[in-house]
Amino acid sequence: MEVEDIDEIDLNQMKDKEIVIPGEVLSEDLTNFTPGRGTTKQGNKIISLFVGLKVIRKNYINVIPLRGIYTPTEGDKVIGVIIDKNPVKWKLDINARNFGILKPSNTVARTQKFRKGRPERVYETTEKFSVGDVLIVKITQADRLHHPELTTQGKYLGKRHSGKLIEIPPPKIPRIIGRKGSMINLLKEMTNCNIFVTQNGRIWIQGDNFEKEMLLIDTIHKIETEAHTSGLTDRIKDFIINEKTIRGIN
Amino acid sequence: MSLSKILVSTERKYILKNLKQDKRIDGRDLFQYRDINIDANIVKAAEGSAKVQLGKTCVITGVKYELGPPFPDMPDKGVFTVMAELVPMSWGAFEGGPPGKQAIELARLIDRPIRSAKTIQNEMLCLIPNKLVYIIFIDVYLINYSGNLIDSGAISALTALVSSKIPTAKILDEEKVKVEWDGGYFNTKKLLKNLPISITFGKIDDVVFVDPNLTEELVMDGRITYAFDDDGNLVSLQKGGLATFSIDEVKSLARKAKELGDKMRKDLNLWQYQNLKNK
Amino acid sequence: MSLLIKDESPEKLIGEDGKRLDGRDLNELRSIKMEVGVIPNADGSAYIEWGGNKIYAAVYGPREVHPRHDARPDRGILRTFYRMTTFSVSERKRPAPGRREKEISMVIKNAIEPVLFLELYPDSVVEVFIEVISADGGTRCACTAVAILALADAGIPMKGLITAVAAGKVDGKIIIDCSGDEDKSGEADLPCAISWYNNQIALLQFDGIMDLKEFDKSIDQILEALEKIRKLQEEALKKRYIDVRDHLKNYNPKVVTTNNIEEKIDSNNQKNQNGGDQT
Numbered sequence: 001m002e003v004e005d006i007d008e009i010d011l012n013q014m015k016d017k018e019i020v021i022p023g024e025v026l027s028e029d030l031t032n033f034t035p036g037r038g039t040t041k042q043g044n045k046i047i048s049l050f051v052g053l054k055v056i057r058k059n060y061i062n063v064i065p066l067r068g069i070y071t072p073t074e075g076d077k078v079i080g081v082i083i084d085k086n087p088v089k090w091k092l093d094i095n096a097r098n099f100g101i102l103k104p105s106n107t108v109a110r111t112q113k114f115r116k117g118r119p120e121r122v123y124e125t126t127e128k129f130s131v132g133d134v135l136i137v138k139i140t141q142a143d144r145l146h147h148p149e150l151t152t153q154g155k156y157l158g159k160r161h162s163g164k165l166i167e168i169p170p171p172k173i174p175r176i177i178g179r180k181g182s183m184i185n186l187l188k189e190m191t192n193c194n195i196f197v198t199q200n201g202r203i204w205i206q207g208d209n210f211e212k213e214m215l216l217i218d219t220i221h222k223i224e225t226e227a228h229t230s231g232l233t234d235r236i237k238d239f240i241i242n243e244k245t246i247r248g249i250n
Numbered sequence: 251m252s253l254s255k256i257l258v259s260t261e262r263k264y265i266l267k268n269l270k271q272d273k274r275i276d277g278r279d280l281f282q283y284r285d286i287n288i289d290a291n292i293v294k295a296a297e298g299s300a301k302v303q304l305g306k307t308c309v310i311t312g313v314k315y316e317l318g319p320p321f322p323d324m325p326d327k328g329v330f331t332v333m334a335e336l337v338p339m340s341w342g343a344f345e346g347g348p349p350g351k352q353a354i355e356l357a358r359l360i361d362r363p364i365r366s367a368k369t370i371q372n373e374m375l376c377l378i379p380n381k382l383v384y385i386i387f388i389d390v391y392l393i394n395y396s397g398n399l400i401d402s403g404a405i406s407a408l409t410a411l412v413s414s415k416i417p418t419a420k421i422l423d424e425e426k427v428k429v430e431w432d433g434g435y436f437n438t439k440k441l442l443k444n445l446p447i448s449i450t451f452g453k454i455d456d457v458v459f460v461d462p463n464l465t466e467e468l469v470m471d472g473r474i475t476y477a478f479d480d481d482g483n484l485v486s487l488q489k490g491g492l493a494t495f496s497i498d499e500v501k502s503l504a505r506k507a508k509e510l511g512d513k514m515r516k517d518l519n520l521w522q523y524q525n526l527k528n529k
Numbered sequence: 530m531s532l533l534i535k536d537e538s539p540e541k542l543i544g545e546d547g548k549r550l551d552g553r554d555l556n557e558l559r560s561i562k563m564e565v566g567v568i569p570n571a572d573g574s575a576y577i578e579w580g581g582n583k584i585y586a587a588v589y590g591p592r593e594v595h596p597r598h599d600a601r602p603d604r605g606i607l608r609t610f611y612r613m614t615t616f617s618v619s620e621r622k623r624p625a626p627g628r629r630e631k632e633i634s635m636v637i638k639n640a641i642e643p644v645l646f647l648e649l650y651p652d653s654v655v656e657v658f659i660e661v662i663s664a665d666g667g668t669r670c671a672c673t674a675v676a677i678l679a680l681a682d683a684g685i686p687m688k689g690l691i692t693a694v695a696a697g698k699v700d701g702k703i704i705i706d707c708s709g710d711e712d713k714s715g716e717a718d719l720p721c722a723i724s725w726y727n728n729q730i731a732l733l734q735f736d737g738i739m740d741l742k743e744f745d746k747s748i749d750q751i752l753e754a755l756e757k758i759r760k761l762q763e764e765a766l767k768k769r770y771i772d773v774r775d776h777l778k779n780y781n782p783k784v785v786t787t788n789n790i791e792e793k794i795d796s797n798n799q800k801n802q803n804g805g806d807q808t
Contacts, residue, residue, distance in 0.1 A: 021766045023689025049686035068684025097591035097653035132259040293663040296616035312616025339587040339658035389615045394568045417533045431533040
């Protein structure tokens with residue numbers, strides 16, 4: 001049994017999903033249904049483990065939790081904050097139950113710059129990261145028993161020098177992204193801000209002015225509170241248009 | 251969440267950048283206070299109690315009394331103490347155990363204006379000089395931490411005091427220290443004279459603003475708290491944190507604090523929470 | 530230290546008409562109100578008002594274990610902290626945790642831990658902080674009920690809810706859900722919790738004197754009462770989300786035009802004054 005977010009299950013269907021609570025019997029029909037994520041078999045019943053939304057996919061019954069902690073998964077890009085450093089590693093808070101570990105060998109050769117026509121490697125060395133820095137990292141190794149291993153080598157990864165960090169419950173991240181990225185594209189287009197959404201419930205934003213950033217933050221919190229409702233994208237669109245008129249943002 | 255223990259480097263930059271343009275991350279003006287919500291008399295067993303919500307900060311204060319001997323240097327005066335507990339429930343970074351430095355400073359900052367303004371008429375709390383006085387406990391518990399505990403704690407302590415129902419006593423035998431409840435309660439309008447209001451300013455770099463919220467409180471360099479009594483006299487002042495304030499700043503902020511405090515005193519009208527039913 | 534008003538317990542707890550002092554039938558519960566998501570800083574939180582009991586619970590975690598040697602490599606650990614505020618009882622409680630609080634913390638932990646899937650979170654800790662603001666009999670039952678709500682709100686996977694209630698014996702009769710007075714002067718007190726996934730008893734204590742027939746009867750009556758409380762718990766958990774949906778049911782897309790912009794701005798300004806506290 002795995003307890004993770006289900007981002008592949010699409011939440012954007014028009015009908016409101018049933019809200020279930022821990023221990024609630026989802027089905028007593030074990031021949032036609034199999035317990036999926038967020039559920040377990042208890043005797044001859046399938047019960048829910050979370051406060052969440054009941055989603056039936058083929059013959060699997062799943063429960064998508066509405067709140068909960070992020071479980072590190074290999075390949076995920078996450079936003080971390082350095083909480084401790086020593087000569088051999090940095091410890092990063094990645095909003096999971098354990099901190100992640102970033103080794104200096106996983107941070108080198110991040111970018112290439114051209115000087116006088118010749119490529120020159122720019123290294124991110126130990127001095128460049130200090131406690132409190134915001135880093136976008138990728139999880140290279142994660143299992144149940146060990147601290148996740150991180151890297152800053154890759155596209156979009158590395159330290160953020162400005163912008164703002166927002167936290168929301170990780171299970172609500174799929175709604176910020178939307179089906180095939182529809183919601184996040186809407187947000188980007190309408191507020192003209194840079195947004196980087198990661199699976200651990202953190203969102204990094206940067207816009208060209210404060211009012212737009214404020215509007216974006218308010219919108220994200222609106223999505224957060226209404227994450228379990230249907231027809232969200234349309235409502236958010238109306239919300240942004242109206243708020244723009246009210247706040248006088250072009 | 252778990253981030254609370256450390257300072258996020260971008261957060262300070264972001265807040266400061268906008269503060270320099272007179273903008274705050276929650277959309278307030280520099281000298282705009284958050285909304286205050288007061289609920290008095292929420293605990294049956296306590297003599298007085300109050301829940302104060304300042305934005306998302308939530309503080310619950312209870313008032314209890316006991317009878318006991320006075321301090322030797324004030325034989326004919328009652329005693330009162332303020333205790334504050336930053337319980338781990340209220341924020342991820344608070345730890346259990348006995349009150350730490352932060353909790354003790356908070357308790358003393360709530361205590362000081364009440365003591366300096368002579369809010370509690372403690373000569374009324376004396377039963378038998380040298381032998382028996384009232385001991386008033388004002389215990390402040392934090393439920394949710396979202397900045398500016400000094401002001402919210404002070405308001406909740408005052409509200410709890412105003413709403414309290416402390417029984418009065420008649421003396422049966424002064425020698426044997428015997429007293430009995432006479433069936434009545436103190437009228438808090440007589441017991442309390444003056445309700446000092448505290449106003450806290452935060453400072454980041456060279457920008458000063460009132461009523462810091464949690465993020466601002468975490469990244470700010472320092473704070474300064476003023477308290478003024480009903481007559482407009484300064485009764486308490488404390489600079490906290492590493493920030494330094496210029497002489498002009500200290501003087502002009504005092505006037506600003508007085509202005510904000512007067513307005514808040516009028517808006518809150520704490521006397522409305524008096525427990526009139528039982529005098 | 531002495532108090533003026535002595536805690537006097539009434540001689541008879543069941544009146545002539547067969548009703549209890551607060552007008553309840555023998556097996557009638559007090560009014561219960563539950564709410565989740567009350568402490569924004571916590572990962573999960575809940576609040577309960579059960580008669581005169583007012584209790585907050587907050588869950589933090591799963592997070593790193595401090596001190597490290599408490600951690601277990603194969604499963605997460607659960608810590609429960611049951612604490613009472615100093616003013617929650619009639620005689621002021623000392624601020625440091627007492628023996629009673631430590632015992633109850635453990636009893637609650639033992640009741641809750643078997644239903645949680647802590648093996649999913651090795652090397653980490655889930656902490657439940659319970660703060661009793663006002664106590665009026667049966668706090669350990671109310672605390673168990675509110676703690677499991679906070680855990681469910683935090684998204685900790687669990688097999689099912691736990692519900693608790695106490696039975697008692699006063700004036701020779703079995704009663705359900707003892708109030709503070711009945712607890713103090715009753716002849717017996719039987720707190721009991723059931724975990725619904727296997728319908729078995731998760732918490733059981735007994736204090737007093739009772740014969741076996743009465744014991745059987747109390748257990749049966751407890752079961753009846755528990756079903757009612759369970760419904761309230763389930764409602765409380767769903768309410769947080771259903772309220773949002775109900776609110777949106779009346780949603781009609783309204784585009785701001787020059788005609789209605791002013792009223793929109795008005796409502797927006799009001800909203801800003803009320804809220805304005807983001808982190």
